[in-house]
Amino acid sequence: MRILFIYLLPFLLPLTAYLAWAWYRATYVKEHDGKAPEIEKGPWPALLLIGALLAFGVMAATALMRGADSDATYTPPRYEDGRVTPGRLEEK
Helix, strand or coil: CHHHHHHHHHHHHHHHHHHHHHHHHHHHHHHCCCCCCHHHHCCHHHHHHHHHHHHHHHHHHHHHHCCCCCCCEEECCEEECCEEECCEEECC
16 A cells, blocks of 8 residues: 555656546547647646745745754654654754
């Protein structure tokens, strides 16, 4: 099950979406005398730019609000006394 979710699904999902779009577009063009679907005439450059800016903003916010100083020491998780102690950053 882990292999399915970690390796196969991320690989197959975009491929399946692309193949579904290609099939839909070919069917649409054939039925409408060679005219492309209306969705292809939309504001895609603006939507892609907005999506990239939002993704960058989320990454920047995550980097600024999490973590520790650069001189902090990382202690990895370990097993002690029958329990797993989570990893942590220790300030110097």
